[in-house]
Amino acid sequence: MTKTQVGKSTDNQEIDVMNVVSMTKPVLVDDDVAIPDEHHPRHFLDLSGVSIEFQTNKGPFKALDNVNLKINKGEFVSIIGHSGCGKSTVLNIVAGLYKATEGGVIVNGKEVNEPGPDRAVVFQNHSLLPWLTVYQNVELAVKAIFKKKKTKPEMKEWIEHNLKLVHMDHAMHKYPAEISGGMKQRVGIARALSMEPTVLLMDEPFGALDALTRAHLQDSVMEIQSELNNTVIMITHDVDEAVLLSDKIVMMTNGPSATVGEILNVDLDRPRDRLALANNPAYNEYRSKVLTFLYERQRRPRG
Amino acid sequence: MKTKLINYLEMTGFSWLCPVVRLCSGESPREQVNEIINVIGLPLIAIAAFLFIWAGTASQVKTSLGDLPGPSQVWEQAQGLWQEHQAEREKEEEFYQRQEERNAKKLEANPDAEIKMREYTGRATFVDQIWTSLVTVFTGFLVGALIAIPMGVACGLSQKLYTAISPLVQVFKPVSPLAWLPIVTMVVSAVYISDDPMFEKSFVTSAITVTLCSLWPTLINTAVAVASIDKDWINVGRVIRLHWITQVFKIAIPAALPMIFTGLRISLGIGWMVLIAAEMLAQNPGLGKFVWDEFQNGSSDSLGRIMVAVLTIGLIGFLLDWMMLTLQKVLSHDKNAGR
Numbered sequence A: 001m002t003k004t005q006v007g008k009s010t011d012n013q014e015i016d017v018m019n020v021v022s023m024t025k026p027v028l029v030d031d032d033v034a035i036p037d038e039h040h041p042r043h044f045l046d047l048s049g050v051s052i053e054f055q056t057n058k059g060p061f062k063a064l065d066n067v068n069l070k071i072n073k074g075e076f077v078s079i080i081g082h083s084g085c086g087k088s089t090v091l092n093i094v095a096g097l098y099k100a101t102e103g104g105v106i107v108n109g110k111e112v113n114e115p116g117p118d119r120a121v122v123f124q125n126h127s128l129l130p131w132l133t134v135y136q137n138v139e140l141a142v143k144a145i146f147k148k149k150k151t152k153p154e155m156k157e158w159i160e161h162n163l164k165l166v167h168m169d170h171a172m173h174k175y176p177a178e179i180s181g182g183m184k185q186r187v188g189i190a191r192a193l194s195m196e197p198t199v200l201l202m203d204e205p206f207g208a209l210d211a212l213t214r215a216h217l218q219d220s221v222m223e224i225q226s227e228l229n230n231t232v233i234m235i236t237h238d239v240d241e242a243v244l245l246s247d248k249i250v251m252m253t254n255g256p257s258a259t260v261g262e263i264l265n266v267d268l269d270r271p272r273d274r275l276a277l278a279n280n281p282a283y284n285e286y287r288s289k290v291l292t293f294l295y296e297r298q299r300r301p302r303g
Numbered sequence B: 001m002k003t004k005l006i007n008y009l010e011m012t013g014f015s016w017l018c019p020v021v022r023l024c025s026g027e028s029p030r031e032q033v034n035e036i037i038n039v040i041g042l043p044l045i046a047i048a049a050f051l052f053i054w055a056g057t058a059s060q061v062k063t064s065l066g067d068l069p070g071p072s073q074v075w076e077q078a079q080g081l082w083q084e085h086q087a088e089r090e091k092e093e094e095f096y097q098r099q100e101e102r103n104a105k106k107l108e109a110n111p112d113a114e115i116k117m118r119e120y121t122g123r124a125t126f127v128d129q130i131w132t133s134l135v136t137v138f139t140g141f142l143v144g145a146l147i148a149i150p151m152g153v154a155c156g157l158s159q160k161l162y163t164a165i166s167p168l169v170q171v172f173k174p175v176s177p178l179a180w181l182p183i184v185t186m187v188v189s190a191v192y193i194s195d196d197p198m199f200e201k202s203f204v205t206s207a208i209t210v211t212l213c214s215l216w217p218t219l220i221n222t223a224v225a226v227a228s229i230d231k232d233w234i235n236v237g238r239v240i241r242l243h244w245i246t247q248v249f250k251i252a253i254p255a256a257l258p259m260i261f262t263g264l265r266i267s268l269g270i271g272w273m274v275l276i277a278a279e280m281l282a283q284n285p286g287l288g289k290f291v292w293d294e295f296q297n298g299s300s301d302s303l304g305r306i307m308v309a310v311l312t313i314g315l316i317g318f319l320l321d322w323m324m325l326t327l328q329k330v331l332s333h334d335k336n337a338g339r
């Protein structure tokens, strides 16, 4: 097993680029072997030995096999892989929407066995409720979660605060059908943030958007992330997006029985600027690592 | 202002008036005139043609009650029915006035006198019959909706329940409610016994018949709609840990509302058709009874009056549907429903 020290300085990025852990066995990015102790896990978020089998009409289908992933507090992690490999499934297991057949997830010292607002999800197609306004969509979540903890005016302020954070306060009283796709996705993020999650889960949050809107939203997410310092897991198809946003990129092998193929630590200074990074050799090195994994080692299944 | 008016017109189903509004505001007059010819002119031509053919052919059909009435005779009958109604109302007013005068006199003579108010029991006019039918159809329909929507939601939420009652629904759905009518009549007579009944028995029978047929479309539509709600929406509810009751009221029902409304519209339409038939068959007060009575009456005016009733039934059915559609557009998030 290869282990490389994660460099904290950026002076020697060229060396840190080699920070790729390839493996056939469970992944360990840190330099110590995790001692399984359910009450004091070393990691903020810990997926260990997660496998899942779906019951289909053609018999059981093993989508994930022995997925291991450890994430520290405040880290921004991307999961990348070919379509259908099981990225959403991983996210849904962390969210508690699916139950792993084997293994389990521990978040902040507690085992996950049901969905909850501490693991807020931004869904792939925004999933705003079309009969509620932008404000009411966020309100539904805030009301459910802070029933006894916040007064009415406090809730209002909190909803407005979160909408401001994603720059959507100008369209608070519009319906989802009246705003653009990018704006809907912003509201979806605001709704998730309003839950004060310990982990923010995003399933291809910008997948359906055009390149310009996407870039704009990525900048927003980086800005919010620097402010709130959330722990984030984001699924993406986009290599540039993964490198730009993440501290850690998790590359998944093709399914069935998909698992974590490689983990790449991205050690670039923040705040990151997409224009400046375009000519940064380290950035390009990271990109090519991910591309190599996706298009050489894990070629698209069946074209 | 103009856009608002146009939006309003579209919402209420008067979109055919939009070009007129646009024309009045001076927006591309040529196009608007073309549009007016299309959306208003063509239907008017069709109606005119229908009246013309009707007028031309009706007098050729000889029945035992005289010629089949043409449009003008029907119009006369309509006016006649309206006058009859007004005359009847006047009589009623006079009746109560006389009664009051009599009572006042009695009180003058003896302040402790017992005062009785007798109800006017005149003949039910055409307008009264319309009113009776409307009240009946709405009662039956509302009761049906109150049963069908919760049942449908429950079936949509629980696949097991749906599987369980599905065969029953499939068997009862195609039964004409008229087949139920004798049973309903007997059961109501046997069960609904009280000294001072709040509703007439005939009313209860008719309403239950309407309920029986308006149940199924709403039930099935609601169940299908709730069962096929976007999974992400349900997951939103799970993530924020909504209580299941809140989940039903805040997510399931609003999400299913457009389809529930479609079910309700179908139900009300069927309910109205069935009610008229049931009234004819059971001699229960309402438009159906009016038609039947006129038929039995067999005077020279009868056919004209029946035609007035037929047109009225059609017009009311149309209005009911329009009402439901407008309600649907106002209440549900799917603003394009039913277009």
Ligand SMILES: Nc1ncnc2c1ncn2[C@@H]1O[C@H](COP(=O)(O)OP(=O)(O)OP(=O)(O)O)[C@@H](O)[C@H]1O
Pocket (backbone or CB within 6 Å): A054, A055, A056, A061, A063, A081, A082, A083, A084, A085, A086, A087, A088, A089, A090, A255
């Ligand atoms: N509920 C389910 N029942 C049966 N099979 C499922 C279920 N959910 C996912 N799968 C299967 O598991 C595999 C992984 O699905 P998943 O949605 O996680 O892929 P993904 O990586 O998110 O793909 P994409 O990038 O296209 O969103 C697929 O082969 C899919 O068919």
Ligand SMILES: [Mg+2]
Pocket (backbone or CB within 6 Å): A087, A088, A089, A203
């Ligand atoms: Mg997916």
